Amino acid sequence: MYRVIQWGTGAVGTEMMTAILDHLDDLQLIGAKVYSEDKGGIDIGTLAGRAPIGVPATTDADAILALEADCVLYTPRTARVDEVCALLASGKNVATTAFMFHPQRMQAADRDRVLAACEAGASSVHGSGINPGNLSGVLPLALSGMSRTIDKITLQERADWSVYESTGITFDNMAFGQPVDAISPTATEFLAFNSSIFAEQVWFIGDSLGAQLDEVTATVEAVAAQEDHQIFDHLLRAGTTAGQRWNWAGMRDGVPLVEIETLWTVGGEYPRHWPSPQHGWTLTIEGDPSMRTHFLSLASFSRAASMEEHVRSANVATAMQVLNAVPAVCAAPPGFATTATLPLIRSRAGFSAQP
Numbered sequence: 001m002y003r004v005i006q007w008g009t010g011a012v013g014t015e016m017m018t019a020i021l022d023h024l025d026d027l028q029l030i031g032a033k034v035y036s037e038d039k040g041g042i043d044i045g046t047l048a049g050r051a052p053i054g055v056p057a058t059t060d061a062d063a064i065l066a067l068e069a070d071c072v073l074y075t076p077r078t079a080r081v082d083e084v085c086a087l088l089a090s091g092k093n094v095a096t097t098a099f100m101f102h103p104q105r106m107q108a109a110d111r112d113r114v115l116a117a118c119e120a121g122a123s124s125v126h127g128s129g130i131n132p133g134n135l136s137g138v139l140p141l142a143l144s145g146m147s148r149t150i151d152k153i154t155l156q157e158r159a160d161w162s163v164y165e166s167t168g169i170t171f172d173n174m175a176f177g178q179p180v181d182a183i184s185p186t187a188t189e190f191l192a193f194n195s196s197i198f199a200e201q202v203w204f205i206g207d208s209l210g211a212q213l214d215e216v217t218a219t220v221e222a223v224a225a226q227e228d229h230q231i232f233d234h235l236l237r238a239g240t241t242a243g244q245r246w247n248w249a250g251m252r253d254g255v256p257l258v259e260i261e262t263l264w265t266v267g268g269e270y271p272r273h274w275p276s277p278q279h280g281w282t283l284t285i286e287g288d289p290s291m292r293t294h295f296l297s298l299a300s301f302s303r304a305a306s307m308e309e310h311v312r313s314a315n316v317a318t319a320m321q322v323l324n325a326v327p328a329v330c331a332a333p334p335g336f337a338t339t340a341t342l343p344l345i346r347s348r349a350g351f352s353a354q355p
């Protein structure tokens with residue numbers, strides 16, 4: 001039995017909690033850290049939309065630190081190295097969707113702090129998800145097993161965020177709805193952080209496949225909305241940012257060898273001059289041989305499902321990639337456990353939901 005704590009009960013965290021309660025008998029939820037005062041004291045089962053389990057959530061980080069647990073599922077909106085260090089030093093492993101994807105290219109001071117905490121607590125930390133995660137950290141390596149040589153790897157992510165209910169991330173963190181000249185890789189602490197984690201993925205692919213990159217560049221083009229759009233509780237005004245095309249390019253001798261590009265919109269207006277891959281993720285390996293694969297997650301390809309369910313499927317995928325890794329993270333030696341060093345993570349519940 002693994003005793004786990006959910007740190008952050010938003011869209012992704014909730015998918016983890018329901019998966020544990022519904023499908024994973026060998027994981028026991030023994031605590032949850034929440035930020036909203038109105039969630040404090042509420043039973044974790046109730047928060048997840050399930051029967052009460054007799055464990056209340058808490059806003060008190062120290063109360064969580066004092067618990068004995070095997071692993072913390074760390075899914076807050078804004079991730080903090082010092083929080084994770086405290087968890088690791090207290091002897092808890094950490095599995096997160098937020099950061100720590102490619103420690104080799106983290107800021108050295110942060111990496112050293114995390115390693116010292118792992119050492120102190122004999123614990124390990126793993127960052128993954130869908131992207132960053134499986135699609136940038138597992139799939140390119142898996143496909144490269146069929147490559148003789150590689151010239152270039154490109155991962156494109158096309159998504160319209162209008163259907164993404166985490167509007168705090170869309171508008172507060174990602175700055176959609178702000179003036180277009182307010183968007184840059186260094187404009188805010190969050191945009192810089194977000195840019196750094198995608199740059200880290202470019203480094204990850206390059207480092208894992210011997211690209212010997214000199215640098216990873218980050219650029220963004222912000223595009224203004226032509227008209228107003230109501231996005232859940234938020235009004236996106238015409239003239240403010242409704243499109244962000246980010247590009248992170250891993251360069252060697254001035255040539256891009258690895259690129260991650262995001263084609264993100266809110267409100268459904270799609271700039272005509274942007275490339276138009278299918279919605280979802282398109283991974284292209286140019287080389288011998290050249291390969292392309294397209295990834296899309298939906299609630300179902302066979303039964304009717306609401307848009308809300310379809311959108312949630314990406315949160316399920318993000319959550320499960322990390323939740324399915326818990327035993328491997330707990331078994332890993334102290335320090336960083338990455339998508340390159342852990343064994344291939346596979347579904348643990350598998351076909352067990354079949355009637």
Ligand SMILES: NC(=O)c1ccc[n+]([C@@H]2O[C@H](COP(=O)([O-])OP(=O)(O)OC[C@H]3O[C@@H](n4cnc5c(N)ncnc54)[C@H](OP(=O)(O)O)[C@@H]3O)[C@@H](O)[C@H]2O)c1
Pocket residue numbers: 007008009010011012013033034035036039075076077078079097098128129130131132133166167168169318
């Ligand atoms: N790797 C990937 O592929 C991937 C994909 C999607 C998301 N993510 C990451 O996963 C994390 C969770 O995403 P999400 O979609 O679940 O977000 P979300 O629905 O917006 O949930 C946000 C969570 O943050 C908490 N929160 C509220 N105020 C906060 C604050 N001041 N500081 C820190 N946390 C605060 C909320 O607390 P309560 O528990 O009180 O509600 C909630 O648990 C984010 O870091 C996101 O970037 C990664």
